[in-house]
Amino acid sequence: MNTGPIPTEYTSIRKFTRRALLRGLASATMVAMSSRLYAQHAGMGVVSPPVRLDDAWLIDQTGRKHRLNDLLGQHVTALQTIYTGCSSVCPLQGALFSAVQERMPDIHARHPIQLLSIGIDPLSDSPSALHEWLMRFQAGPGWNAATPALGDVDRIRTALSGSSLPLGDIASHSTQIYCFDANAMLRWRSADLPRADEICDVLNALGRV
Structure with missing residues (x-):
């Protein structure tokens, strides 16, 4: 057994791992606090009665304008809110949708x-930024991104949350997934950062309605 001094590089790895763990615990605590204080972490589960969001214009990753309910109509949709400058939870959200995308061919x-993916920072979430964000996660034709006008961002976020609590800033935005039926009706809200299989199960159920 080696009883000599612990190599410096091993000690550094241990310190780094401990710092990463403490940062993770701190982040989890802040999210838990936000869930009690802010609307974007509000209720989850089946939305009853279903909700139609007020319409708004959005610009997608190609620069084309769409009405929100036109984007949602005739599709069963899983929607997330992101912003392209986010380096904390948004990459996790991108990875989540990437995992869902892989399973989509199995949904009948x-x-x-x-x-x-709805960008909530219109000052930065330009069509080119949205395009680069999608390409980062190898988005296929069934995965699009779009950004509303600045004046519509909070209205959309509030409607998605289903709560009258204050929104908080975009840095603490929701990581919930919102699922819509083919009539553009909001039918389900997930917990924060749900599993890909859970999202697929909901899409599968809504796809048969």
Whole structure:
């Protein structure tokens, strides 16, 4: 057995791992606090009665303008809110949708399935930034991104949350997934950062409605 001094590089790795763990615990604590204080971490589960969001114009990753409910209509949609400058939870959200995208061919539905990433920082979430963000996660044709006008961002976030609590800033935005049926009705809200299989199960169920 080696009883000599612990190599310096091993000690550094241990310190780094401990710092990473402490940062993770701190982040988890802040999210837990936010869930009690802010609307974007509000109720989860089946939305009853279903909700239609007020319409708004959005610009997608190609620079084209769409009405929100036109984007949602005729598709079963899993929607997430992101911003392209986010380096904390948004990469996790991108990885989550990437995992869902891999499973989409196994979903047999009456309506097309799509993924929609909504940018909530219109000053930075330009079409080119949205395009680069999608390419980072190898998004296919069934996964699009779009950004509303600045004046519509909080209105959309509030409607998604289903709560009257204050929103907080975009840095603490929700990592919930919102699922819509083919009539553009919000039918389900996930917990924060749900499993890909859970999202697929909901899309599969809504696709048969």
